[in-house]
Amino acid sequence: MPELSIDGQPFRFAQGTTVAAALMSSGDRCSRTSVSGQRRAPLCGMGICQECRVNIDGLRRLACQTICREGMQVQTRS
Amino acid sequence: MIQGHAADVIIIGGGIIGAACANELTSHGLDVLVLDCQRPAATAAGMGHLVVLDHSPAELALGEYSVRLWRELAPQMPDNCAMRNNGTLWLACNEEEMAEAERKHSALSAFGLGCELMTGEALAHGEPSLRPGLFGALKVSGDGILYAPNAARWLLQRQPERVHQQQAQVVEVQGNRVLLASGQWLKATAVVLASGIYAGELCADLPLQAKKGHLLITDRYPAQISHTLVELGYVTSAHKGNGPSVAFNVQQRPTGQLFVGSSRQFDNHDPAVDAAMLGRMLRRAMEFLPGLGGLNGIRSWTGFRSASPDGQPLIGEHPTQPGLWLAVGHEGLGVTTATGTAKLLAAQLLRNPPPTALQAHLNAYLPQRFIGACAHA
Amino acid sequence: MTQHVDLLIIGAGPAGMAAALAAAPSAISIAIIDDNPLPGGQIWRDGPQARLSASARQMRARLQRHGNIQLHSASKVVAFAGTKRLLLENAEEGWVLAYDKLIVCTGARELLLPFPGWSLPGVTGAGALQALIKGGLPVAGERIVIAGSGPLLLAAAATAKKNGAEVVRIAEQASLGDVARFGAGLWRWPNKMIQALDLASGVYRTSAHVLAASGVDRLEAVRVQLGDRVHEIACDRLACGFGLVPNVEIATALGCRIEHRAIFVDQWQASSVADHYAAGECSGFGGSELALVEGRIAGLAALGQRAQARKLWPERKHWQNFADRLNRAFALNPALKKLAKPDTLVCRCEDVPYAELANHSSWTAAKLNTRCGMGACQGRICATAGQTLLGWEPPQLRPPFSPARIATLACLDEDVA
Structure with missing residues (x-):
């Protein structure tokens, strides 16, 4: 099974899995920390709400519209 | 329909200038009525950069005095005004621009402003996000930033028993009387016109020109830069002449967002974002901050600076309309100079001595430069 | 650097795919x-846990067979770049695409309150x-509450159950009478819906809506109003959507007229701006069948093939009737506007609570x-x-x-x- 990293932790995924689905099934199952410090998880699942924006290989992208790739570095706390 | 005395002073415009005037006048015991019709204007559109410029001694005096007043107010301002004393770095790309930095350094130092010249190495060390190879910079320590819409709101709410606010559009001004869109006339001892870019609608003889600007804000990316960064090309080349121009100007908001400017267009009154200008402005910004290209912009917009022919504001009584006082034409410096403008206007209106800091340049702010018999003398 | 196409379609859902396939035989660049x-x-979202219908698979295969259709997936429209030009972006680059005709098929999003x-x-x-x-997303063994309004609740429940979740409650805010009239009045209830309703039997409740979600670091329980009673339900997930909102933002920026919160279109699916068309949920809800026929009409009309487009009007009319029924049946109960408490965040990007907004007039x-915002x-x-x-007004x-x-x-x- 291919593997990526979420906040430094390895995560194995099935081909075609979205980064949002990966985030929601690993770690604290969240995608970002809000302005007032709340942890948040994907909400709309379709590229509208921006709750799932994470750093993927250094760029901020929407997890729900990104497919997991081998070796991706995903960060939810930056 | 004529109504009696509405307040000691009616202020037209509740932006940063009107709000600062209201705050100042009430501190002298006057009752103020602020009329605002909630149209989009420069206070909401601008960057909130508190910056001392020195195109002329008068500009330097007003800017230095005003920023000092802002810093005195800062401890009392609520958090949401987002006031920070982060300083400005004027960036020099080459020897010519460094010479301008040195000239500026002398001018500001002579005025007692805290500023220092930085070598290219010191600059690279202080602001590592900047592209390598810049020639140097001038750091002006006293400059700052704030969030002007909330600062204006705070200034208007400091003395609620003396400041009355009304959402109304003024359609005509005659000296110390104003006509509202509702058909009602209001009268006061004095009327202060502080409606920025809209002032010309009420006073046809104001020599004001709109200069369109673009801004963009990014998502939150904390700790990218420490100071407000401005290119010296701003003064030496980029914004000279009358054609459309862009100049690098970036600040980091306390939210962690980067505020990216700037552009200048004359003779363009369309508030829509001009795609080509936005692109040009951002390309310029990326030349200074290469990492900017990978950050997400989340919103861009435009605003209009209300500029007089000599770039200085018009502060004082209208030469041919007794009772009408002007506080207009601040171009890009309305937020910076709101505090000083208010002190000067209040002193003139109350026949008090003007602020000492401005005494040497009083004529440079007077409307008589452009309006009335003196203008043609 | 600027590329040019004869026809640009925004959105590769049913409407966008149908529009492209209708226009493809003309050999123009799309x-x-x-x-x-x-x-x-x-509706036809693919993924490791999706089971695409045969018709969806067929349409995707047909798209690939047309050499004159380029599909840019994972790419979005970023900005207006001048007349008939849009700035686009994908994970690697940005570019400007110029077009002669545009069909907006941007679909709809959920109304989240x-x-x-x-x-x-x-x-x-x-x-x-x-x-x-x-x-x-694995959901096997999870207890899930589904709430809000509309047929989407049943579809979500069906997907969750198929993947091993326990759907413990479906709370539909519309009344039993409205839902029953909607069902009974249909001569053709889509098959999927019947199956979904079957699966949902026992947990489906009408005149029911969510009151609050609670938990320390994440959801632990949901309070639901069921008629005049309040139930507290322990659960792992709450899936809550109050119907759909057309995605009209790009069309608005292009100058298209908006009516009733959707892109206004005429009988040719033409918007108020010349050479700009719209089809599918962004021009009014009606489900995938309506989106498909609207897409075909838009694709043909954009080519000027009006006679062929006209032949599809009766089919569109049929599905529009379905859509009208749907929208009437699932009209929102005004009580749903009172769910937010003073400290409930309304703006989730900037964490602004309801109480702060209520002080303002616009x-x-x-x-x-x-x-x-x-x-x-x-x-x-x-x-x-x-x-x-x-x-x-937004x-x-x-x-x-x-x-x-x-x-x-x-x-x-x-x-x-």
Whole structure:
């Protein structure tokens, strides 16, 4: 099974899995920390709400519209 | 329909200038009525950069005095005004621009402003996000930033028993009387016109020109830069002449967002974002901050600076309309100079001595430069 | 650097795919741009846990067979770049695409309304949960409450059950009478719906709505109003959506007239702007069958093939009747506008609570003073909620239409200047 990293932790995924689905099934199952410090998880699942924006290989992208790739570095706390 | 005395002073415009005037006048015991019709204007559109410029001694005096007043107010301002004393770095790309930095350094130092010249190495060390190879910079320590819409709101709410606010559009001004869109006339001892870019609608003889600007804000990316960064090309080349121009100007908001400017267009009154200008402005910004290209912009917009022919504001009584006082034409410096403008206007209106800091340049702010018999003398 | 196509289609859902396939035989150059990694839109979303219908698979295969259709997946429209030019972005680059005709097929999103606890991890939209499961989210063994309104609740429940979740309650805010009249009046209830309702029997409740979600770090329980009783239900997930909102932002920015919160179109699916068409949910809801026929009409009309387009009008009329029934049956109960408490966040980007907004008279005043809507979603969630809760007109979108790299926006320079 291919593997990526979420906040430094390895995560194995099935081909075609979205980064949002990966985030929601690993770690604290969240995608970002809000302005007032709340942890948040994907909400709309379709590229509208921006709750799932994470750093993927250094760029901020929407997890729900990104497919997991081998070796991706995903960060939810930056 | 004529109504009696509405307040000691009616202020037209509740932006940063009107709000600062209201705050100042009430501190002298006057009752103020602020009329605002909630149209989009420069206070909401601008960057909130508190910056001392020195195109002329008068500009330097007003800017230095005003920023000092802002810093005195800062401890009392609520958090949401987002006031920070982060300083400005004027960036020099080459020897010519460094010479301008040195000239500026002398001018500001002579005025007692805290500023220092930085070598290219010191600059690279202080602001590592900047592209390598810049020639140097001038750091002006006293400059700052704030969030002007909330600062204006705070200034208007400091003395609620003396400041009355009304959402109304003024359609005509005659000296110390104003006509509202509702058909009602209001009268006061004095009327202060502080409606920025809209002032010309009420006073046809104001020599004001709109200069369109673009801004963009990014998502939150904390700790990218420490100071407000401005290119010296701003003064030496980029914004000279009358054609459309862009100049690098970036600040980091306390939210962690980067505020990216700037552009200048004359003779363009369309508030829509001009795609080509936005692109040009951002390309310029990326030349200074290469990492900017990978950050997400989340919103861009435009605003209009209300500029007089000599770039200085018009502060004082209208030469041919007794009772009408002007506080207009601040171009890009309305937020910076709101505090000083208010002190000067209040002193003139109350026949008090003007602020000492401005005494040497009083004529440079007077409307008589452009309006009335003196203008043609 | 600027590319040019004869026909640009925004959105690769049923409407966009149908439009492209209708126009393809003419041999003109066609580009479809879609922000999802795979075509299909929301209803035909593919993924490791999705089971695509045969018709959806067929359409995707047909798209690939046409050499004159280029499909740009995982690419989005970022900004207006001058007359008949749009700035686009994918994970690698930004570019400007010029077009002669445009068909907007941007679909719809869920109406998400604030209620206490809605920002807790574990709470999603209803269609959102379905999309996330299709995208690989494991839900086996989880207790799930589904709430809100409309047929999407049943579809979400079906997907969750198929993937091993226990759907413990489906709370539909519409009344039993309205839902029953909707069902009974249909001569053709889509098969999927019947199956879904079957699966849902026992847990489906009408006149039922969510009151609050609770939990410490993530969702632990949901309080639901069931008729005149309040139930507390322990659960792992709440999927809550109150119907659909057309995605009209890009069309609005292009100058298209909006009516009843959807893109206004005439009988040719033409918008108020010449050479700009719209089809599918963004021009009014009606499900995938209506979207397909609207897409075909738009594709043909854009080519000037009016006679062929006209032949499809009766079919469109048929599905529009279905849509009208749907919208009547699932009209929102005004009680749903009162769910937010003073400390409930309305703007989730900037964490602005309801109490701060209620002090203001308009969206613009609220925005300037509270930062509501100033975040990355540009008010798509909170301004839409504000429109429903407070009657405020939503703001005009400023470029970029959604967050985009500054390097992409800088492309506006060399291409337009």
